[in-house]
Amino acid sequence: MNYKDFGHQEFEKIPKGNKITALKLELDNKVATTVLVFSEKVGVYTCLLPADAALSKLPEISGLSIRYERFAETGDAQKDYILIECNAQAYLKYFTDILKEIITEFDRSNAGMSICVGRVISRWRHFLSAPISQILSEEDILGLLGEIVFLRKLVVVFGPESVLMWTADRGEEDFIYENLIIEVKSSLKEFHQHVINGIDQLHVASQFKKYLLSFLFVRMEIGDIMNLPLIIDEITEKLREFPKEQDTFYQKLKLRGYDIRDSQNYLPFSYHFLKGGYFEINEDFPKLTTQSLINPLSPRISKIRYLVDLEGLPNFDFSTFDLKSLFK
DSSP states (O other): OBGGGOOTTHHHHSOOSSSOOOEEEBOSSOTTOOEEEEEEETTEEEEEEEOOSSOOOOOOOTTEEEEEEEEOOTTSOOEEEEEEEEOOGGGHHHHHHHHHHHHHHHHTSSSOHHHHHHHHHHHHTTTTTSOOOOOOOHHHHHHHHHHHHHHHHHHHHHOGGGGGGBOTTTTSOSEEETTEEEEEEEESSSSSEEEEESTTTTOOOTTOEEEEEEEEEEEOSSSSOBOHHHHHHHHHHHTTTOHHHHHHHHHHHHHTTOOGGGHHHHTTOOEEEEEEEEEEOSTTSOOOOGGGOSSOOOTTOOOOEEEEEOTTSOOEETTTSOGGGTOO
16 A cells, blocks of 8 residues: 555554555655554554664654664565654554654655654654644734745845744744844735734834835635645745754644644645735834823723734835844
């Protein structure tokens, strides 16, 4: 069976008993590679991946067991394998997805199996043991989409360390680099109009420069579209040789409420990018701040939310502007 056709239901069809009966999964490119899956007893699901010549340290993840074991196919000598085992029926679907991602990574790259296992586990380790929650609202989906569209551009221009500029783990402005702040706003409107949450969201501290990056999207099902899983996969690919930064990226996705186990549920939320612009938040920028008030705000007012209209204001076009000129 080709590994791409293997679903979690197939584990239940494999005979169980004292003698291991394994199903061999075939790869597309590395056809000589042997990948075995079996279920020795009820509730235990196992995959054997061929180990590299040098047995490097394997990653850990809650919910799965990953270790080296020696096995022999009938009539052959024992060989070293990477054994990945799932002991929980609730994890079986995700376990199968993880296995297929590992095999895909190995089949399409020149990396060793242990490296491929490490890459995939680094993406999943923040999510597998966490409880399933509801997917994000469309408002939050758009907000996160705008942030990672900008992050994708940062990674292309400045490399993997750009992930550190994304402040998803701190609840502050969206991107900070030294004294430069980028606040990202996304909208389904036809014009650059955005809701500002908080009286000082657009406040600029002394010695800092701040821009509002405004994105306009329109819902679209086919054609030139983008969605969260698509952009996340593109960033993942750009970070594939940088496991530390890739791990940080997925950790920040989790903190923003995104769970890769729900990726299929986000596909219907697809959009076409219309345009984007960098608006400098300066003295002429329309904003409400504490400093602009004649009298102090009453302590009985706990939240301020207002709409700002940026249409017609000068800005730098997102698609054509040289991003490096902002980061001088």
